Structure formats: structure tokens, C-alpha cells
Amino acid sequence: MTKNQHAASDAVIKSLGDPVRRRLFDFVSRSEQPVGRDEAAKAAGTSRTLAAYHLDKLTEAGLLATTYARIQGKTGPGAGRPAKLYELAQQEIALSVPPRNYRLLSSLLATAAASDDSGIVQKALLAAARQEGESLGAGAKDLLQLLGVLGYEPVQEADGSICMENCPFHMVAQHQTQLVCSMNHQLIEGVLRGCQCAAGQAELSPRPGKCCVVIHPGT
Structure with a gap:
């Protein structure tokens, strides 16, 4: 296994090993539409700040992808700005130790x-x-x-x-x-x-x- 492959595998394993991160990943992967941080935090039973941190870590590991859009029905300060949304990454990730193809x-x-x-x-x-x-x-x-x-x-x-x-x-x-x-x-x-x-x-x-x-x- 190369250093890059090892680093990628380690990132994925660590991402899914955290229980909060796993709940967030499961919620996003089941959703038919991209989800925002507030929605994901509520589903995972955690704060918005912590959800944002874990969602970004899942994105860094290649498990999630991000997009930006205005959330319908949202009011208050910042409601007109595009929000960061998360969805399941299209790229498939498979882990195998030692590497197999x-x-x-x-x-x-x-x-x-x-x-x-x-x-x-x-x-x-x-x-x-x-x-x-x-x-x-x-x-x-x-x-x-x-x-x-x-x-x-x-x-x-x-x-x-x-x-x-x-x-x-x-x-x-x-x-x-x-x-x-x-x-x-x-x-x-x-x-x-x-x-x-x-x-x-x-x-x-x-x-x-x-x-x-x-x-x-x-x-």
C-alpha cells in the first residue's frame, strides 16, 4: 500500500469510527436531497457547530460532497445567502488491507x-x-x-x-x-x-x- 493509499484509508476509517460522524454520514447517505447543517445536526442529536465540523471531516475523507443553495423557508439573518449543503459523494470508496483490486x-x-x-x-x-x-x-x-x-x-x-x-x-x-x-x-x-x-x-x-x-x- 502506498503512502497516499494508506493516508486515504486511515482518513475513511477514522471518519466512520466516530459515532456522531457515523450518524451524520448515515443520515446524509439516506437523504434524497442535499442536507444542511441544521437538519443534519438535529438528526444526529448534536449541536450545529459540532455537526459542521464532522460533516467537513467526512467531506475531506471523500465520503461526502458539498454544494451551495438557498434553503427554502429559512428566515432571519443570513436567510438570503446560499447555505452549504452535503450529499453522498459519487466517487466509490473501498478499503482493503493489503490492497486488492x-x-x-x-x-x-x-x-x-x-x-x-x-x-x-x-x-x-x-x-x-x-x-x-x-x-x-x-x-x-x-x-x-x-x-x-x-x-x-x-x-x-x-x-x-x-x-x-x-x-x-x-x-x-x-x-x-x-x-x-x-x-x-x-x-x-x-x-x-x-x-x-x-x-x-x-x-x-x-x-x-x-x-x-x-x-x-x-x-
């Missing part, structure tokens, strides 16, 4: 599968994803918990649908969208089959910045 490996494998004109490799990949999903589902007691462990960040809507707020394979999906979305679909279909739950059916329903799969409630 699984992202490159997955990207190469996805490119090879997508380049196979015969379709044999893609068919095998989708079958493997479904089979793995069934295996994972068979040992699960809670569907939402399993999807969370897999990195999908599931959210159950009022109508019973389950939306995935995160794609665990985002970096590869940016370059091999169709392949990764199809794999996601088969993996989640396999999970539903494996756990034998009445959750319904997985459907491809792409949304910007989210996973491409939505689970609709069963009839």
Missing part, C-alpha cells in the same frame, strides 16, 4: 461476458446469479435484512413495493449496464424463490442513482 477484476469479467457474441457466457452468468440468490434466500429469515446485507439498501414503500436505494455493483454497472441489471434481476428473483416469501415479483425498473430492480407485492 476486485473492482478491476469484476470489470474485466463483465466486459468479457458482454463481448461474447454467442450469449453462452451471459446465460451462464444469469443462471449462476439466480442459483446464488436461491441459496442465499433459502437461509434467510428476513428478506429486507438479507437485501440490506447484500448492499441494496431496501426501502419498503406504502404500497408494499420494495425499492433498492443502492446498486452494490454501481461502478461496473456504469460501463456494462444491461449485463449488470440483468444479473441483479436474476439474483433478486433467486432470493425471492429461495426464501419462498410472498413478497411478489422482481421487475426491472431503472431509476437514476438507484438499483434497477423493484420488488412488487404479491397478489
Whole structure:
């Protein structure tokens, strides 16, 4: 590991190791819109000054990004000035000690599968994803918990649908969208089959910045 890599890893570990900082990061990462310091402080149960300090440290570590905008509905001194807002950074951060490059490996494998004109490799990949999903589902007691462990960040809507707020394979999906979305679909279909739950059916329903799969409630 290089000095720069070590410094970056150390910054990320320290950032998420602080409980207040972790609460702030979790709140910002779940928000669909950039959030201000007052809102973040209230959610984390801390002062605005301390929240601002930790939010800036999370930004320095590359976990959050900042933007500036006027906050609607704010009154009083300074209400007309743009406020500093925080949102989840688009750059993906992965830690591995010693360093490993699984992202490159997955990207190469996805490119090879997508380049196979015969379709044999893609068919095998989708079958493997479904089979793995069934295996994972068979040992699960809670569907939402399993999807969370897999990195999908599931959210159950009022109508019973389950939306995935995160794609665990985002970096590869940016370059091999169709392949990764199809794999996601088969993996989640396999999970539903494996756990034998009445959750319904997985459907491809792409949304910007989210996973491409939505689970609709069963009839």
C-alpha cells in the first residue's frame, strides 16, 4: 500500500469510527436531497457547530460532497445567502488491507461476458446469479435484512413495493449496464424463490442513482 493509499484509508476509517460522524454520514447517505447543517445536526442529536465540523471531516475523507443553495423557508439573518449543503459523494470508496483490486477484476469479467457474441457466457452468468440468490434466500429469515446485507439498501414503500436505494455493483454497472441489471434481476428473483416469501415479483425498473430492480407485492 502506498503512502497516499494508506493516508486515504486511515482518513475513511477514522471518519466512520466516530459515532456522531457515523450518524451524520448515515443520515446524509439516506437523504434524497442535499442536507444542511441544521437538519443534519438535529438528526444526529448534536449541536450545529459540532455537526459542521464532522460533516467537513467526512467531506475531506471523500465520503461526502458539498454544494451551495438557498434553503427554502429559512428566515432571519443570513436567510438570503446560499447555505452549504452535503450529499453522498459519487466517487466509490473501498478499503482493503493489503490492497486488492476486485473492482478491476469484476470489470474485466463483465466486459468479457458482454463481448461474447454467442450469449453462452451471459446465460451462464444469469443462471449462476439466480442459483446464488436461491441459496442465499433459502437461509434467510428476513428478506429486507438479507437485501440490506447484500448492499441494496431496501426501502419498503406504502404500497408494499420494495425499492433498492443502492446498486452494490454501481461502478461496473456504469460501463456494462444491461449485463449488470440483468444479473441483479436474476439474483433478486433467486432470493425471492429461495426464501419462498410472498413478497411478489422482481421487475426491472431503472431509476437514476438507484438499483434497477423493484420488488412488487404479491397478489
